Amino acid sequence: MKLECDTIICRCEDITYGEIIDAIDAGATTIDELKYVLRVSMGPCQGKGCLSIIRRILAERLGKRESEIELPKKRPPFMPVKFDAFLRMEGYDC
């Protein structure tokens, strides 16, 4: 599928294919750097929807294989959780 400049890649943060390409051309060589510069994969889904697409775009632009592009570290809590849930944790004293 051909991606257009205004194709949305990260739906949580509304980041387009064109913005990702611009950041790569400005020097980003890792998914982490794209996260930091653009906020891709930093929304409620934490990259579940976009990371594999971003990895492919980055690999293609840098002329690398997808397997050479490291995925970012998975960070808890893996899905959005209300603070209230942490107040009601029983048997987990700290």
Added chain:
Amino acid sequence: MIADVVVIGGGISGLSISFELTKKGVKDIVIVDKVFPGYGATNRCGAGIRAQWGLKSNCIMTKKSIERFKHLSEELGYDIEFRQGGYLILVHNEKQLEQFKKNIELQNSLGIPSRLITLDEAKEIVPYLDTSTIIAATFCPIDGHANPMKTVWAYVRALRMRGVRIEKFTEVKEVFIESGRVKGVGTNKGSIFAPVVVNAAGGWSQLVARLAKLELPVISERHQILVTEPVDHLFDCMVISFKTGLYIQQVPHGSLLGGISEPEEPGFNMESSWQFVKHFAKEATRILPILKNIRIVRQWAGLYNKTPDAQPILCESDEVQGFYLACGFSGHGFMVSPMTGEIIASLITKSEPPFDVSYFSTKRFKEGKLIVEPSVVG
């Protein structure tokens, strides 16, 4: 490879030092980072910027930094999202009140517009604040925050345009020294020879110093932090408590960013723990009950590089000529970074520093003359 200056560490300190050096006409600068710029601490930090300190040196350094932050987006040609929403410091007891009164007197004498405010005034600034566990607050409207990730990127772009080489995934393995003078560094990607080397390695600065046979009195310590989903506008300032070690602010994106001090052993652990979130949830919802129904989306950790007096080390090494130290920021490296750049760049180019920086040398540790900053989130 040869260079005029090698900067070890592409965090905010190393970037700012390099930028100020280019402004002073130094051309051939190489920044080496074992991962990429901002990775170790800057991109992970709370991003708060405050001038409300208990020591003159910290007040001057942060006030002057705030003046620079105001124009940094323009200077770097990229928006770093600097905002001045103020810092609201919670006062929990009479003992704290006495300390903050002294702090405010000092701050005001240095032109910092902080003031003691009543609980009603605090609620005007943060309408959702539960004031039942505090007796007053202090507020300073020039305090604020910037987006650390955008600030790193802004510097990286500006430095590349100025011809500074930024070598990512390049780890320093050796510091070359000949008859007491630094000669360069050996990395996993080859040697770089230079008459000036700057140790701006943040959480790893003591390890880099050891490569030059120097022992720095600093420790690294994990500090955890979290961010919530974006929500409607709640308040503009940082809310902070030196009693619980809690701090929380809402960033322009709408999410709330906050952390809390936890007992930590010195080390290089950067993993997250659920105990931190539980602790944060308990203390944060006590002062801001509205948080209960807001969702946390991500947590992470970064390293503080702490000195015994919570003041940074900014000097040329006594033992190794040409080896400069910019480390031990004790959790405040981001907010003082504009001055870090100016100070180290002036020391390297033998020009006048922006203010008297003699205290920041390592002499104070040898002489045992430490002046400890009282107002920190330890």
